Amino acid sequence: MQVSKNRLRENIVAYIFLSPILLFFTVFFAFAVGFSVWVSFKQWNMLISPFSAPNVGLWNYSSLFSDPLFISALRNTIVYAFTTTIAVLILSLLIAVALNNIKGAAVWRFIYFAPTITPAVAVGMIWGYLYNPSRGIVNEILGWFGIPSHNWLTDPRYALMAIMITAVWAGMGASILIFTAGLKAIPQSYYDAAKIDGASRVKMFWSITLPLLKPTILFLLVTGMIGAWQVFDLVYMMGTNAPASSVEVLSLYMYNTAFVDFQMGKASAAAMILFVIVLITTLLILKAFRKGGLESYE
Amino acid sequence: MSKKRAKITEFVKYTSVAGVGTIMVIPFFWLVSASLMTLNEFISVPPKWIPSNPQWHNYVDVFQHIPFLHYYINSFIVAVSVTALVLLTSAMGGYAFAKLDFVGKKPLFRFTLSTMMFPAFLFLIPNFYLIKLFGWVSNYLSLIMPFAVSAYGIFLLRQFIMSIPPDLIDAAKIDGASHFAIFTKIIIPLSKPALATLAILTFIGQWNSFLWPLIITSFSPQMTTVPVGLSKLSLAFSTYTNQNLILAGMVLQVIPVVALFLYMQRYYIKGIVLTGFGGI
Incomplete structure (x- = not known):
């Protein structure tokens, strides 16, 4: 009782x-x-x-797929998500390996990390000025190496690429920290044993470091992709002067449809599509890694 | 031979770390430098790297030419309120999930975790509709309430509270302590490291938050926060002439976050490593 x-x-x-x-x-x-x-x-x-409000059935969904701007947004988002996630992953892994056991690692880590705590809006604004064709220092610096000036943020050929470079610059810090934590967890004895067997540094990287970092890589791929699918702040700040079709991404399309054009139904349909994309990519990445033998490291 | 090779590897390592590091620093260097320029220096072609005479008064002017103080206060009120609410609700939920036994515990916890997978965009329209329905559009509740609970925060606190030894709680129970007393006298004080991690992640996330305040302020401009205010001025490049002042504002926007980071670095890094995000 x-x-x-x-x-x-x-x-x-x-x-x-x-x-x-x-x-x-x-x-x-x-x-x-x-x-x-x-x-x-x-x-x-x-x-x-x-x-x-009137029911329109699947009309919102079908009108999205007949809207060329939505198709551009879909294409640009896919390009952006894959390029930035993979570029951040590779670069931050290389830097984390280089930073491991380096003198003054804490200072370097702060330098690489500073963009991560800077508001994305500020990052977008700063780079917007840096990319300015006549007054910006990007063209100035490239000029020292004899590279001709470009209209980075207004030329449809370069605008998305310029935004992606900024995204990689801003996004590496967190990944470097996570890779550093992963590297620290690998026992030194593995490397010592490999050294005795006469393995080169490159060989050790491929057969010890990389396989043991698989869970970290998986984690960064999933979280990076989920974040990249939803990119908004950077494109909002840097994409205003480029032709819409060259930089439009899903989130911006949704924002404009909902809060500029007030087509709530159409915007909600776009949000549902984004949700399905996020879900499918997450599941696909998880599945691909399971095939690669992730279980043995968990 | 192998010594020489090791030296070469070291050299490559340091030059690449320093080379990429320079690329990381240049935009910040330029930001601070340009924030001290006169407007003429700022718009000069080719660009100037260093102001000939640092214009420190830019940092005073920004408060006179832009309602910057108003933005700053808004941002501060929102970030502090959300942080306080998230800490409270996460500690309460974390305690219930970690230490109490109740019907529906497992499904409720799974549900909490699953909410993290939904993209933020799914919530913009319904949440705006609700905020309008509640009549909150023109006050701080519109910026605070949709972020009052964090699934990640609940998860973080639950993991941490689970590691608190049950003996401590049992001893308090024998002494006749209520669940509420256990929560305030044992759980909260012992969870300080986890609460600090969550506090800094939440504060920085809110301080930097852009999309939701952008939507709210397009209906009630008096709710403008620092990121939204500066972005509006910056995008109006052709019509707004005090661009160098915006840069001073941006430096002032970044300073509290950097200070907080340097002061609580240990907790922040712990949070990053656990979540993979720079904010929530």
């Missing part, structure tokens, strides 16, 4: 402690997801009640 009374009390206490969280998730998560799905089948402009 006493036991069950205690158990009942513990249940009540637990739900009192959880009540703010449950309330929050009900309102700002469960309702929100349901609402998004529901609105994606409606033509709604936020001025009237969504309940009196």
Whole structure:
């Protein structure tokens, strides 16, 4: 009797402690997801009640795929997500290996990390000035090496690439820290044994470092991809002067559709598509790594 | 032979680290340098690297030409409030999931984790609709409430609180302490390292937050935060002439975050390594 009374009390206490969280998730998560799905089948402009907005079935979805700007956004986002994630992964791994056992590693790590704590908006603004064709220092520095000037952020051939370079510059810090933690976890004895067997540094990197970092690489691929699919701040700040089709990304398309054009249904449909893309890529990456024998390292 | 080779490797290592490091530093160097230029120096062609006479008054002018203080106060109120709420709700949820036994514990915890996989964009429209419905658009609640709970924070605190020895809690129970007393007298004080990690991640994430404040402020400009305010001025390049002042504003925007980072580096790095994100 006493036991069950205690158990009942513990249940009540637990739900009192959880009540703010449950309330929050009900309102700002469960309702929100349901609402998004529901609105994606409606033509709604936020001025009237969504309940009196007309149902349009799958029209929002089909209108997206017949909108050339959406197709451009989809293409640019795919290019951006894969390029930046993989470039950040490779560069930060190389730098983390170089920083391992280097003198003054803490100072270097701070230098590489500084862009990560800088607001993405500020990063976009700073690089916007740096890329300025006549006053910016990017063309100035390239000029020292005899490379001709370009209109980095207005030329459709270069604009997305210029934004991706900035994204890699800003995104490496966190990955370097995570790789450093991964490298520190590899026992030195592995390298010592390999040295005795006469293995070269390159050989050790391929057959010790890389395989043992697989869980770290997987983690960075998944989190990096999820973040990159949703890029907004940088493109918003740096893409304004380029032709829209060359730099438009899904998030920007959604923002403009929802909060500039007030086509809430169409924007919700785009959000659902983004969600499906994020889900599928995450699952694919997880599956690919499982085939590579991730289990043995977990 | 192998000694010479090792020396070459060392040389390559240091030059590449320093070379890429220079690329990392140049934009910051330019930012600080340009924030001290006169407008004429700032727009000169070819670009100037160092102001001939540092214009320290740019840092005073920015407060007079732009409602910068107002932005700063808004950002500060929002970041501090969200951080306080996230710490409280994460500690409460973390305690319940780590130390209490209740019906539906497992599915609720799994649900909490699964919310992290949903892209933020899915929530913009419904949350804006709700904020409007609640009548919060023109006050701070619009910027604070949608971020009051963090699934990541709950997860972090749950993992940490699980490592608190059960003996401590049992002893307190025998002494007749209530669950509330255990929470405030044992759990909270012992969770300080995890709370510090969560606090710095949340504060920096909110201080740098852009998209949601951008949406809210397009309906209520008095809610403008530092990133939104500066971005609007910066994008109006042709019409707004005090560009060098915006750079001074940007330096002032970055300073609190860098200071906080240097002061609490240990906790911040721990959070980064655990999440892979520079903010939440």
